[in-house]
Amino acid sequence: MMExxxxxxxxxxxxxxxxxxxFGLVALAGEEDLGEAKKVFFTDGDGGSKLGVDLxxxxxxxxxxxxxxxxxxxxxxxxxxMAKVVLLLSADYETVWNVRKMYLGKRNNxxxxxxxxxxxxxxxxxxxxxxxTWVHRHWALQQILGQHLNKxxxxxxxxxxxxxxxxxxxxxxxxxxxxENRLQRDTILQHELEICQRVAASYYRCYNAWSYRAxxxxxxxxxxxMEDRKALHHERLRLRSWFVRHVSDHSAMxxxxxxxxxxxxxxxxxxxxxxxxxxxxVRYPGHEALWRYKRGLxxxxxxxxxxxxxxxxxxxxxxxxxxxxxxxDLSLVDSMAEADxxxxxxxxxxxxxxxxxxCARFAQILQDELTLALxxxxxxxxxxxxxxxxxxxxxxxxxxxxxxxxxxxxxPSYLATWLRRLPHARAGPLNxxxxxxxxxxxxxVSASLEHIxxxx
Amino acid sequence: MKITGISxxxxxEDTAEPVFLASATELSSFGFFQxxxxxxxxxxxxxTLIKRTPAGKRQTVxxxxxxxxxxxxxxxLGCAVVADAEYPERVAFTIMSKLIEQFxxxxxxxxxxxxxxxxxxxxxxxxxxxxxQDPSKADKISKIxxxxxxxxxxxxxxxxxxxxxxxxxxxxxxxxxxxxMQSKAFYTTAKSHNQCCTIC
Numbered sequence: 001m002m003e004x005x006x007x008x009x010x011x012x013x014x015x016x017x018x019x020x021x022x023f024g025l026v027a028l029a030g031e032e033d034l035g036e037a038k039k040v041f042f043t044d045g046d047g048g049s050k051l052g053v054d055l056x057x058x059x060x061x062x063x064x065x066x067x068x069x070x071x072x073x074x075x076x077x078x079x080x081x082m083a084k085v086v087l088l089l090s091a092d093y094e095t096v097w098n099v100r101k102m103y104l105g106k107r108n109n110x111x112x113x114x115x116x117x118x119x120x121x122x123x124x125x126x127x128x129x130x131x132x133t134w135v136h137r138h139w140a141l142q143q144i145l146g147q148h149l150n151k152x153x154x155x156x157x158x159x160x161x162x163x164x165x166x167x168x169x170x171x172x173x174x175x176x177x178x179x180e181n182r183l184q185r186d187t188i189l190q191h192e193l194e195i196c197q198r199v200a201a202s203y204y205r206c207y208n209a210w211s212y213r214a215x216x217x218x219x220x221x222x223x224x225x226m227e228d229r230k231a232l233h234h235e236r237l238r239l240r241s242w243f244v245r246h247v248s249d250h251s252a253m254x255x256x257x258x259x260x261x262x263x264x265x266x267x268x269x270x271x272x273x274x275x276x277x278x279x280x281x282v283r284y285p286g287h288e289a290l291w292r293y294k295r296g297l298x299x300x301x302x303x304x305x306x307x308x309x310x311x312x313x314x315x316x317x318x319x320x321x322x323x324x325x326x327x328x329d330l331s332l333v334d335s336m337a338e339a340d341x342x343x344x345x346x347x348x349x350x351x352x353x354x355x356x357x358x359c360a361r362f363a364q365i366l367q368d369e370l371t372l373a374l375x376x377x378x379x380x381x382x383x384x385x386x387x388x389x390x391x392x393x394x395x396x397x398x399x400x401x402x403x404x405x406x407x408x409x410x411x412p413s414y415l416a417t418w419l420r421r422l423p424h425a426r427a428g429p430l431n432x433x434x435x436x437x438x439x440x441x442x443x444x445v446s447a448s449l450e451h452i453x454x455x456x
Numbered sequence: 457m458k459i460t461g462i463s464x465x466x467x468x469e470d471t472a473e474p475v476f477l478a479s480a481t482e483l484s485s486f487g488f489f490q491x492x493x494x495x496x497x498x499x500x501x502x503x504t505l506i507k508r509t510p511a512g513k514r515q516t517v518x519x520x521x522x523x524x525x526x527x528x529x530x531x532x533l534g535c536a537v538v539a540d541a542e543y544p545e546r547v548a549f550t551i552m553s554k555l556i557e558q559f560x561x562x563x564x565x566x567x568x569x570x571x572x573x574x575x576x577x578x579x580x581x582x583x584x585x586x587x588x589q590d591p592s593k594a595d596k597i598s599k600i601x602x603x604x605x606x607x608x609x610x611x612x613x614x615x616x617x618x619x620x621x622x623x624x625x626x627x628x629x630x631x632x633x634x635x636x637m638q639s640k641a642f643y644t645t646a647k648s649h650n651q652c653c654t655i656c
Contacts, residue, residue: 024489027638050488055641125487201485204521245457245590248542283592284457284544383546 002057002064005040009061010081012043012051013088017115019049022125023088027055051122053089062089074099084119091127097136104140108147114188116140121195128203134212141192145185145219186227192216193235197242200252210251214258222263235259236269240276244341247284253293260300270301271365278372281391282336285376286384291391295398298369302406305362332375333382366403370396457542458485460522461498462551462585464559464578465506466570468532474506477567478559478578480585493639500634502526502536508618509534514549515611517618525610527552533560533567547591549608551584 013020020043028039040061041053053061065085072079080103083096104112120137127133196213199206217235220228239256246252260269274297281290377392379385404411463479481498483491501519505526509515512530516523521541525548528534535552558580559567566576588594615625629635629643 022488024487026489027641045488052489055638055645202487246542247457284542287542383544 002040002060003068005057005061006065006068006082006085009041009065010085012041013084013119014081016043016048017118019047020051020122022050023122024050024052024126025055025058026052058089062086065089069096074103088123091123091130091133094132097132101136101139105143110144113140113144124195124199128199128206129208131208134208138212138215141188144188182227186231189216189219189231193238197238205249205251207251210255214255217258217262220262229263232259232263243276243280247280248287248289250289250292253289253296257293257296257300265300265304267301267304267361270297270304273297274301274365274369276341278369279336279339279341282333282372282376285382286387286391288387288391291395294369294395298399299402299406301362301365302402305406332372333379336372366399370399373399457540457591458482458589459537459539459543459585460494461502461538462555462581463499463502463536464555464581465502465534465536466532466567467506467528467534468568471571474503474534475570476503476573476575477563477570478576478581480581482585482589493642496635496639498538500629500632501538503634504628505618506534506536513611514609515613515618516545517613517615519615523548525549525552527556529556544591545610546608547588547594549610551588551594555580555584
């Protein structure tokens, strides 16, 4: 009886492959309740797009399907259809995936490979962690992009030039095919990013989904292609709206760092992301992921500063400027908390300040960041203030250390001493009159000014 | 950050268990086949934890990546919010205070006499679960209460410390009438596979 069910399921998978988008195991009511034979599987939802298999029958169904698969000829379509049933129930069965790779590889048909990707969409709706499934999906993607869509690009070497008229027609045809392939490639890659988004929405911080999403970025070439740059920009927008609702999702933040790297780490993009992250860190205090993410952004930004010794001069500027007296405006937290999270992004190709490596701009960003971090550290009325203080102070340490590291210099000892004392300082508003931490800061500031003066 | 469910309950110890007065859930992020079970678990955990909230107190219990915030007024009208770990706690309690006030002004005579689960129509609740998925929408209320917030006392407990001695969550799941056979089966299977239970 299970064999029949397995065959029926294989048939459903084949005939409804374009409509099915979700799969789940459900504990169905027992025979006594239905008064009829218990259903092994069923479809439900809009247009029958949700496939459900009875939790109790799952194991028996799997065994029947597996027997049918193992006793069949692997080259035959019917056996491979049964393989799909096996994989739907046990997605980690790597051998079966690999035999499918050989089967599909031999047939080398784009439509079948696209169907295979759609099938992994279905499997992943339940088995989101299954590494062999993600790998198989990537394999199918590589087959499509590598063999089929790139075939028409570039000139065929063996072609003879037989008459200019015919050649120009061939060129036009080739351009048309290239354009079509390009469109198909872009659609496929967008779908890949969207599927990762769908999995991430259902299963928080799924490592395999996010790793795959980062790998997909490797197919985009921002430097040479306008469309790819646009696609990466859309990915950036998607991630920004994701951050606002998932403030401790470090996987998404890592993905944003990968996207920015793929775009070449343009300073204005980094600045926009730092602004968003800062506003979120103030509005939703105490989430370490956001502060760690800011560290990554600031480090990338410092590396873009054109002059090697510039970070040190930036620190000098800070030490002699508003931070020296640490007269912190605590209302900064309130205004930041209400700041608009919808920051306009420019998509222009020309990066307004990357070329000059505008040090004044870098200095302003660093000053704002350090000021905000010290203000956050001293705000003990916010929610999760302990964690917020710890994260903010760690961030200050990181920014100062990085400034020196990026220019290949060691941190001066007085600054190192001050940095070591930072996390142990008493909680509460930073008050110059009675806080030893601030007294030490003032000392460190004057010593560093002298030191820097000696360097230049 | 999301709110999975908000419920208004009555617990005056004149019934065996707290009774539901109104509730709303937001389950679109769950898989199609998990939604029924998720709704049942929200009901189960809300009822279980309101029962174990001291009168007049606010309490947050963390369980498998979710926070269950409960507030039981001294007159026995209570509210439970099931949200994820990111959702700001203070905003949750601010929303709860407001909803309880509004519910009482609408059903002041009625609710103390309810002895069985009811589904009283309460529009602010249906609106709240949609609108306050974004905590900044609730911020306007919380700004007025900012001074109160700092002094608002919330007890933080784990599920084990809130349950009585010798009482385990597994046992409560097994005997609960809020959960169908299927949901109980799902809970047991998920535990044995060491996976997250369906709510998260």
